[in-house]
Amino acid sequence: MTRSLAMRYATGYFDSGAFHADLARRVGFRTEGGAVELRGYLEQEMAPAAERLGAVPRILDNPVCAGKPLLVAHRHEGDDRPTALLYGHADVVPADARGWRAGLDPWSVTVEGTRWYGRGTADNKGQHTVNLAALEQVLKARGGSLGFNLTILIETAEESGSPGLAQFCAEQRAELAADLLIASDGPRVAAGRPTVFLGTRGTADFALSVRLRDRSYQSGSWGGALRNAATVLANAISCLVDGRGEILVPGLRPPPIPPEVRTALRTIPVGNDPDDPAVDEDWGEPGLTPAERVVGWNTLEVLSLTAGEPDAPFGEIPGTAHARCHLRFVVGTDTEALTDAVRMHLDQHGFRMVDVVPGAVLPATRTDPGDRWVRFALTSLERTAGSPPALLPNFGGSLPNDAFAGELGLPTIWIPHSYSACDQHAPDEHLLAPLAREALGLMAGLFWDLGEAEAPHRVAGQE
Ligand SMILES: [Zn+2]
Incomplete structure (x- = not known):
């Protein structure tokens, strides 16, 4: 029962072909927005995944949007242990099948070199599949315990702006109470650089x-x-x-960019991957770096x-x-x-x-980079990767993070497993296989460390 065993299990899950099989099956669900497919994905994929983690799944109606159910599953190990809320979304943007390159099909996974093509491979099925699988491997490596409490929340309306999510979080506040949110969506700052972002524009x-x-x-x-x-x-x-x-x-x-945000952005590249467009140096607010313009402005x-x-x-x-x-x-x-x-x-x-x-209007969010759970996550990822991850005080894009940061008051830690040229809302969406494999190890390390982490000391009025 060691950290390195958990990580070996996680990369072994990838190398055995099981990750590919799980993802291919999930991409096969045409979850563009139809109620039957969305519920089918939750019932046939997410509920069994939660059960394998010893979490009891429930599929609940969306409070404002018929046909957009949410899955909640909880596993409790002890009141003295920290609780992580894990979030993902089952829905995908429309397949746009005619726009895909010849030989590719949005509803199956096609492997070409390091790229795995298919709708949802990056956004978000590939990313939540990594996280759920890493949890399962940690559970196995720890002999049937995670060392922390886990709540899984999967929604089905993210691509239409997450209607009902904030209200759902408000209604289920007790069920969703946690010490931190861990979620994966969006791109890393560069394909080869593990990244943490703490909020959204x-x-x-x-x-x-x-x-x-x-x-x-x-x-x-x-x-x-x-x-x-x-x-x-x-x-x-x-x-x-x-x-x-x-x-x-x-x-x-x-308002002016806070000094701690400026500092965090000092080493953040914008547009470093081969398929990225060239950055326009003379565009946007004068006097700011590209990272400051995208993240801080x-x-x-x-x-x-x-x-x-x-x-x-x-x-x-x-x-x-x-x-x-x-x-x-x-x-x-x-x-x-x-x-x-x-x-x-x-x-x-x-x-x-x-x-x-x-x-x-989708609100902006930003967790304090000095938050203890942020430091915990950065330390864990650095331990696995061998160098510090890129830290973005917030991501340049938008996600329904206000439901978690605002409604539930959680420190929100996003660890993306994709990269900016993944075409997530366009034809030819793909996941990078080496990145997914690395992510499995990083997440297994993080979940392992969470099981070792000191339970949070909650001070009244300071939750
Ligand atoms: Zn999306």
């Missing part, structure tokens, strides 16, 4: 809309007499964010822009123009005031005719 969607007339008019007869909706919208956008990506609305800018993105007839512009002045935008934002940004800030800024610049339509 949030997103705030909004649309800009210019409606001047019901139809378009010929520019030969009317150009010069009629305002052009597309021109107005383009200029309105450029007063919010300039031509090199700097945000010009004071209310959309974050806000960015205003125009996601789509339409006016007129893009494929047949026959000399017409468009009467309407629309843009969908969002702000990716860090902790400390006042998103309640976002719509008002945009409205006021547009008014001040003479764009009263541009409507601002607020959309969904």
Whole structure:
């Protein structure tokens, strides 16, 4: 019963082909959003996996969203032991089968060299399969005990913004009470560099809309007499964010980057993998490094822009123009005031005719890098990998972490098992096999160490 035995079991699970078999079977569930497939995945894959861990699974209805059930399973070893909450999601983005390269099928795992292709291999089936398997190998290596209490939570609506998750966590607060969250999703900072992130940037969607007339008019007869909706919208956008990506609305800018975040970001690369695009050094907030711009700052993105007839512009002045935008934002940004800030800024610049339509907001989160469980996880991963993992105070993307950090008040430790060029929401999604194998060892080491960890000393009012 040793740590190295647990890790040997975990990599042995990979080398035996069992990891491939488990993942291939799970990818075969077409969990794009249909209620039958989502429930089937929970019943046929997640419930047995929980039972093998000695955790009793229950499948519960989503409080706000029919057909998007959640699985909760709990294993209790002792009140004096720490409790880990493990999270994953069963749903995947639409397969988009026609976009995949010839020879690949989104619903089966195709191995090409180190790449394992299939929808969900990276997001999120491959990642939660690593974690569940590592737990099972630790249980075996410790002779039937984990050394800690475990709660597993698998949801089925993450790709549609996790409706109901926060409410579910609030309703099941006692059941989900834990000392820390351990979860895996998203990419490492580079394929070869184990990574921990402690929170997420949030997103705030909004649309800009210019409606001047019901139809378009010929520019030969009317150009010069009629305002052009597309021109107005383009200029309105450029007063919010300039031509090199700097945000010009004071209310959309974050507070200064805290020194501990700056320090943590000093060695973080952006775009280091072969398939990554080249980073634009002269884009975004001036004076910041790429990592500071992606992790520590806000960015205003125009996601789509339409006016007129893009494929047949026959000399017409468009009467309407629309843009969908969002702000990716860090902790400390006042998103309640976002719509008002945009409205006021547009008014001040003479764009009263541009409507601002607020959309969904996913909050930003960030666990304190000095938290004892963060230090515990970093130490454990370093012990296994031989060098310190990359630490991101928050991830550049968005995840439903507010349910855990906010609703449940947990320190949230995310250990991603994918990389940024994995195409997780596009055709040709894949998992890197060597990374998955390494991740099994890292997670087995972490779960082993959690079983050895001193139980947390809870101070009243400081949970
Ligand atoms: Zn996703």
